[in-house]
Amino acid sequence: MGFKNAPMTSAKPVEDKAKLFSSEICSEIDRWIGKFPEQWRQSAVMAALQVVQDDNGGYLTQELMDKVAAYLEMPPVSVYEVATFYSMYELKPVGRHKVCVCTNVSCMINGSDRIVEHMEKKLGIKLGETTGDGRYTLKEVECLGACGGAPMFQIGNKYYENLTTELVDSILEGLE
Amino acid sequence: MSDDQMVTIEVDGRKLEAKAGELLIEVTDAAGINIPRFCYHKKLSVSANCRMCLVEVSKVPKPIPACATTVNNGMQVFTRSPLALAAQKGTMEFLLINHPLDCPICDQGGECELQDVAVGYGSDVSRFVEGKRVIPERNIGPLIATDFTRCIHCTRCVRFGAEIAGIRELGATGRGEHMEIGTYVEKSIDSELSGNIIDVCPVGSLTSKPARYQARAWELVQREAVAPHDSVGSNLHIHLRRNQVMRVHPKDNESVNECWISDRDRFSYLGLYSEDRVTRPLIKTEGQWKECDWQEALDFAAQGMKKARGGDGDQIGALVSPTATLEEMYLTRKLMGGLGSRNVDSRLRQGDFRGEESAPWLGQSIADLDNLNGVLLIGSNVRKEQPIFAHRLRKAAMEGAWVGFVTPFELDMNYRAEQLVSSPAGMISDLAAVAKALGLSGSLVDDAEVSDVHQRVAEKLKTAEKTTVLLGNLAVAHMDYSLLRHLGALIADATDSVLGFLPEAANSVGARLVGVAGGDGLDSLAMLNSPRKGYLLLGVEPDWDFWNPSLARQSLSEAEFVVALSAYRSASLEENADVILPVAGFTESSGTYVNAEGIWQSFNGSVKPMGEARPAWKVLRVLGNLLDVADFEYNSSSQVLEEARDSSTIQPGGNSSTPGELNVRTPAAGLVRAGDVPLYASDALVRRSNPLQKTNDAISAAVHVNPQVAKDGGFSAGDQVMVKQGNTGATMALVIDEAIPDGCARIPAALSGTGELGGQFGEVTLEKA
Ligand code: SF4
Ligand code: FES
Ligand code: FES
Numbered sequence A: 001m002g003f004k005n006a007p008m009t010s011a012k013p014v015e016d017k018a019k020l021f022s023s024e025i026c027s028e029i030d031r032w033i034g035k036f037p038e039q040w041r042q043s044a045v046m047a048a049l050q051v052v053q054d055d056n057g058g059y060l061t062q063e064l065m066d067k068v069a070a071y072l073e074m075p076p077v078s079v080y081e082v083a084t085f086y087s088m089y090e091l092k093p094v095g096r097h098k099v100c101v102c103t104n105v106s107c108m109i110n111g112s113d114r115i116v117e118h119m120e121k122k123l124g125i126k127l128g129e130t131t132g133d134g135r136y137t138l139k140e141v142e143c144l145g146a147c148g149g150a151p152m153f154q155i156g157n158k159y160y161e162n163l164t165t166e167l168v169d170s171i172l173e174g175l176e
Numbered sequence B: 001m002s003d004d005q006m007v008t009i010e011v012d013g014r015k016l017e018a019k020a021g022e023l024l025i026e027v028t029d030a031a032g033i034n035i036p037r038f039c040y041h042k043k044l045s046v047s048a049n050c051r052m053c054l055v056e057v058s059k060v061p062k063p064i065p066a067c068a069t070t071v072n073n074g075m076q077v078f079t080r081s082p083l084a085l086a087a088q089k090g091t092m093e094f095l096l097i098n099h100p101l102d103c104p105i106c107d108q109g110g111e112c113e114l115q116d117v118a119v120g121y122g123s124d125v126s127r128f129v130e131g132k133r134v135i136p137e138r139n140i141g142p143l144i145a146t147d148f149t150r151c152i153h154c155t156r157c158v159r160f161g162a163e164i165a166g167i168r169e170l171g172a173t174g175r176g177e178h179m180e181i182g183t184y185v186e187k188s189i190d191s192e193l194s195g196n197i198i199d200v201c202p203v204g205s206l207t208s209k210p211a212r213y214q215a216r217a218w219e220l221v222q223r224e225a226v227a228p229h230d231s232v233g234s235n236l237h238i239h240l241r242r243n244q245v246m247r248v249h250p251k252d253n254e255s256v257n258e259c260w261i262s263d264r265d266r267f268s269y270l271g272l273y274s275e276d277r278v279t280r281p282l283i284k285t286e287g288q289w290k291e292c293d294w295q296e297a298l299d300f301a302a303q304g305m306k307k308a309r310g311g312d313g314d315q316i317g318a319l320v321s322p323t324a325t326l327e328e329m330y331l332t333r334k335l336m337g338g339l340g341s342r343n344v345d346s347r348l349r350q351g352d353f354r355g356e357e358s359a360p361w362l363g364q365s366i367a368d369l370d371n372l373n374g375v376l377l378i379g380s381n382v383r384k385e386q387p388i389f390a391h392r393l394r395k396a397a398m399e400g401a402w403v404g405f406v407t408p409f410e411l412d413m414n415y416r417a418e419q420l421v422s423s424p425a426g427m428i429s430d431l432a433a434v435a436k437a438l439g440l441s442g443s444l445v446d447d448a449e450v451s452d453v454h455q456r457v458a459e460k461l462k463t464a465e466k467t468t469v470l471l472g473n474l475a476v477a478h479m480d481y482s483l484l485r486h487l488g489a490l491i492a493d494a495t496d497s498v499l500g501f502l503p504e505a506a507n508s509v510g511a512r513l514v515g516v517a518g519g520d521g522l523d524s525l526a527m528l529n530s531p532r533k534g535y536l537l538l539g540v541e542p543d544w545d546f547w548n549p550s551l552a553r554q555s556l557s558e559a560e561f562v563v564a565l566s567a568y569r570s571a572s573l574e575e576n577a578d579v580i581l582p583v584a585g586f587t588e589s590s591g592t593y594v595n596a597e598g599i600w601q602s603f604n605g606s607v608k609p610m611g612e613a614r615p616a617w618k619v620l621r622v623l624g625n626l627l628d629v630a631d632f633e634y635n636s637s638s639q640v641l642e643e644a645r646d647s648s649t650i651q652p653g654g655n656s657s658t659p660g661e662l663n664v665r666t667p668a669a670g671l672v673r674a675g676d677v678p679l680y681a682s683d684a685l686v687r688r689s690n691p692l693q694k695t696n697d698a699i700s701a702a703v704h705v706n707p708q709v710a711k712d713g714g715f716s717a718g719d720q721v722m723v724k725q726g727n728t729g730a731t732m733a734l735v736i737d738e739a740i741p742d743g744c745a746r747i748p749a750a751l752s753g754t755g756e757l758g759g760q761f762g763e764v765t766l767e768k769a
Helices: A023-033 A038-055 A062-072 A075-086 A105-109 A110-121 A167-174 B023-029 B082-097 B112-122 B157-163 B198-199 B263-273 B294-309 B326-338 B367-371 B388-399 B426-437 B453-465 B473-477 B483-493 B508-513 B526-527 B547-559 B572-577 B616-626 B635-646 B707-713
Strands: A097-102 A136-141 A154-157 A159-161 B005-011 B012-020 B054-057 B076-078 B143-146 B172-175 B180-182 B206-208 B221-226 B235-241 B243-249 B282-285 B288-291 B316-320 B372-376 B404-409 B418-421 B467-471 B498-501 B534-538 B561-566 B579-582 B589-596 B599-602 B671-674 B702-705 B720-725 B729-736 B743-744 B760-767
Touching: A023 A062, A023 B404, A038 A062, A038 A075, A038 B404, A062 A075, A062 B547, A075 B172, A097 A110, A105 A110, A105 B112, A110 A136, A110 A167, A110 B418, A154 A167, A159 B076, B005 B023, B012 B023, B023 B702, B054 B082, B112 B729, B157 B198, B157 B206, B180 B263, B198 B206, B198 B243, B243 B263, B243 B404, B263 B599, B282 B294, B282 B707, B294 B316, B294 B534, B294 B579, B316 B526, B326 B534, B326 B589, B326 B635, B367 B388, B372 B388, B372 B426, B372 B483, B404 B426, B404 B453, B426 B453, B426 B483, B426 B671, B453 B483, B453 B547, B467 B483, B473 B483, B508 B589, B526 B547, B547 B572, B561 B616, B599 B635, B702 B707, B707 B729
Parallel strands: A097 A136, B005 B076, B316 B534, B372 B404, B372 B467, B404 B418, B467 B498, B534 B561, B561 B579, B671 B743, B702 B729
Antiparallel strands: A097 A154, A154 A159, B005 B012, B054 B076, B143 B206, B172 B180, B221 B235, B235 B243, B282 B288, B282 B579, B589 B599, B671 B760, B702 B743, B720 B729, B720 B760
16 A cells, blocks of 8 residues: 555545535536546546636635545545645735746746846735735746747736736736 | 565675565664654654655766655665765754744654754754744643744654544644644544654643653663553552652563553653542541551551451452552461451452453454454554553454444444444343354344344454454443353354453453463452452452442441552541551562563562552561461562462463353343443542543543433433432432434443442433432
């Protein structure tokens, strides 16, 4: 028995799972659960967190994570581990536009420091902070796999590559 | 490639034979070749995350981890080549960059794996000049102190929780430098095996909270002992300094406790230093207790016993704690025999003595439990009764064994088990129905109503290969224990299962071997139901150690004379005894326990008894001399042991149960009490260990009923209710608990506030207080 196949499951699953989330969310999570072998419903944890986070205005709460744990029949702490590991999950409220700027090696070599400095000055916030009007959050992330277009950042589901300070200005101004 | 195929490998020029598929680190460990490691642990899954065990292997360009590499024929391994050493040193440097190096104030100092390995592989100067990561203290309960700043993220503790304790309480949250071991939300670690993470943690990140800052490792002397609290007989290392027990650790014994012990075994020693230890003999004259010297107390005790006995030995009886040693038990019986009494019993929490049973063996070896394919537990909250057996059964369950319970309240399990939850009377019908489903007939069985669950249980036991039916503490305390046992035996017989018992205490089996339990005199209930004139109590507290504490107190208080050999004075003892002879506690005396499997385990005293307390076997010996009992000259406990061994004819073997009369005593209607003894209420020592009493398992007296029962009675949660049981009664809080079936009130026993009640099982009524 190994750590991976030791059931990471709870001994007493919650019976009425449908009560945990709205029916849309439940069916979306179920769609993800369906992609994995039956005994591995926990494999849907990343997708489930994303679904729940999107529905909650872009961030997760402990209560929501506990519900995901119950839904997937896994110990809450295993969900916290996933949610705290990946930078795409937020554990505090974020602005309408979350700017995830890569500062990993390729981007750093291509001037991500300048991009960060520029944005910090422009928005008046530091990395990890949100503007007072709730419009922008700046977040430092590791390599997003777009090194060919370094320096880059991600907003929502979109990658913006080969950034320059001018380009950054126009992108940011183009958002509502 | 078959697993037992042998291969030859070469490590540092030495030829070694190994089984194909074995891990390299297992092979080198067996050969005594040292490879440094942190995350590898022989009982846990391989995570290979610390990289300390990197070695060079021929034809592999990079160093690879010995803990995650299986051996191949002809493989050449270099554990100390320049490449291997460079890798190991590099890893060590990384592991130390965030480590606080606070060894001088760390409890692990002197016995720390990180310290040891750093001496071999660390550099004397750190090249890391950046700020180190710091984690503020996290509170995970009264037993374990945390200093996660020292953590090297080996995840042994996390894997222990998931794989051994069976509840995932700790995790590794965050990433990279921000990774942190913890519970994420503040909560205590509640596993009954939690203390083992102190041992698995290779650094000083998890240490014993009660032992914090109490001693340095090199000041401690190590002795051996056997755990007194359950029938596992876990092997212990006692660490002491200047005649004081400073801490308790497991001693590896693969066939008994492996390398684990329960928290009860680890932290109970703190009860030794409780304020109510008796350190001088006490006698009561005209209702007043006074200290006196041994001579006076022993004379007083002997005179009193003689007088109570009068001309009829049957007028006196002895009630012995099942945690007493074999030597103490043997001498008690012999002493009573010398006085013409056969009334000796240690089955103080048994609720029904009809019929006959063999010695309460496990019926199989402890290690056999790992390999069972089907298990039916009757009246056993095994996790909270014998935690190490629960761990063994969980292992079997993880390998696919079916585990079922017949229980008066739903149990909190750490794996998925089938639970047949029903009222005390329902337990009998459930078993009868399973028997019927197996095609059996006879009284009890014929009227049973068989449902799908019963059919399934029968099916599972019949089809699985290695199966067992086990009776636990709750079954023994049941007012129809003999019926549960009888039905259990029928089911075991019909399904080719081993009938076994999960005895309550360290010496429940030993008691049987020396005739202290199941002898031909009166049993404990009979001794109290038809009161004796004189009693000898060994290590028992009237309020907490009896099936029916009210009855016990009444019969004791009416007796002419009560001698108590005890390490503690408690109110109910002072009320009922006439003399208290202070005896040695855990680790203070030599002795022998016979565990559930029937292994005789002897131990020496590790420290001197406190104050003027003396080992109970010596006190009994002197009492025997004063009472002119023949052949009572012993110079050592081993002499007693030898005599006891020679006189005992019972050998571990198959279990049997002969039913007595088959009428059901448990009321079928109304509310019936199920009184379990909580984990940390089991015996005098545990009850006095403060840290254990601060855990969540240390519950307080309360009536637990389900929402419907509460509604019917007009109660809400937290109400103070008057519990009436026969002519006894007590007031306590009401807890609404979905785990309780209809017709049942779970009212735990052996807690302060439950001593006023009657038997652990029996009809009760509830009223608003
Ligand atoms: S606390 Fe100890 S056992 Fe747990 S990960 Fe850290 S070093 Fe390893
Ligand atoms: S380093 Fe920035 S995208 Fe890869
Ligand atoms: S012991 Fe092998 S990687 Fe940790």
